[in-house]
Amino acid sequence: MSVCSCISTTCVVIVILQIIKTLVPWLYKNLLGPKFFGPKIDVRRMGQWAVITGATDGIGKAYAKALAKKGVNVVLISRSKDKLEKVAEEIKSASSAQVKIIDVDFTQGPEIYDKIEKGIAGLEVGTLVNNVGMSYANPEFFLSIQDRDKLLRDIIECNIHSVTHMCKLVMPGMVERKKGVIINISSLSAVVPSPLLSVYGATKAFVDKFSVDLNTEYSSQGIIVQSVLPGYVATNMSKIRKETFLAPNSDNYVASALTTLVALKFYGPKLNPLYHSEILSRCVLPDICGRDNLLRLVPHETVEATTRIA
Template identity: 40%
Template structure:
């Protein structure tokens, strides 16, 4: 047998093994309860309290409710006290768990010393870094952003600094107890260089890389740290898009993502988002970054936003009439 023929045989075998392994890994994601089972006592075994930032609505609120339903007391953090108090009351009535409210505007240079003081005596087993800000729902180039300097500060403070500070506050206690769970919310658009949302996408790349690096540092301490990288979830951040097979409600997404906590240091949180991520990464960047494609994206989002705004106004009018 000639050397050339042997080369192609080995090459074919290597390709088969490589993609066969990928297919096997993918198949595991279809059955998370079987491959990544969590005992009923999993969350309570981590500690008595869970801390969730950006918990007044959307994904953060859904995480707070889900963790309380699993037997944890929760600390909910956001900037609007009235909303937090309402959420706290709802969680308490629904689950019977204790809820602590901490008011903080993470877009500003808050004093994290006060937050640390309020968390000092709590046995924190779970931290969910969810708070984040999208500069604008309408896609635009970096220099076209309104109040650019202020926008840069808000995005860095909310999406990057808060995650770092909260990890710095909570991680020592977890290290001492040799157990704990940290979930950091990134974004699917961080999967590739994403024009028109450049600042937001870059901040979420930081979240993902920091989380995975931190997991490598503290895995041997019994601490589980995971970057969750969702695509479409119907929240205020995404303009309350209509839910469908790809765009999930906050509750659906959180329920799904909690099944993948043992699936690795990075997860899309759901099968449909994982498939979407694989598809997006397979598209040539030259095609995605072409001027024609960028214009199409801008026009589509603008048209969709206009339609949803008109629908929202009509709904508001109907609500007023009903009242």
């Protein structure tokens, strides 16, 4: 073998080894690990009840169904009483879980939290899913948003205040019992550019930042806060009717998201339900977003909290 071919073979081997060194841990961390190995968080052990906001459709309804199937009783919170009753019946007929409903409109100011507080009084709430959220009817320039003052106030009430208020109501019980899971639904638009949805994106960035820091504050007290950043999911909000290659349906999305609720020590700080839409966004946008954003997926958990639960 000539010196030249020897050098080129060595170079090819080095490149292949480098690729394997990068690819195998990535595949393990993002695909195989969460699905097949390691400690999972048993939501039943967190507490008998889960509270889900925005539970009558889309991602929230999918969380309610999935948690009920895991044997957790569910409190469904949404705006329309008839839809709440229908979803409650659906869940009861598909599982043995108890179901409570609370009808409130999250754009209606702080008074609604008194009703929620009464509705969940005495329940051992181990899981809170802060899912409710709203956006503009259509993407729009900030100054051209129709009925801007009201809409922006509503979006902020619904997307931000609901999260902090619900945490305030539910967390004291979790801290007392030294365990609990809070799942906050942010959005990919929190970390990638979202022009024409600037206020929506900013509210979701709040949810993400709040979740990460809250997790750090309370992980030593046994509470895990997960920030979930969906890309497109086929729901009413996205106006995508059917599951596509780029947009999973909400049941499949939530099933995947729940598998990421695992120990950080085992898999590293940030995991992601693997969907093409998110991968594409992150491959296409790195130059605009910066490399760190490629890694800011979901969820955020800390070593201390998860080790104790595992």
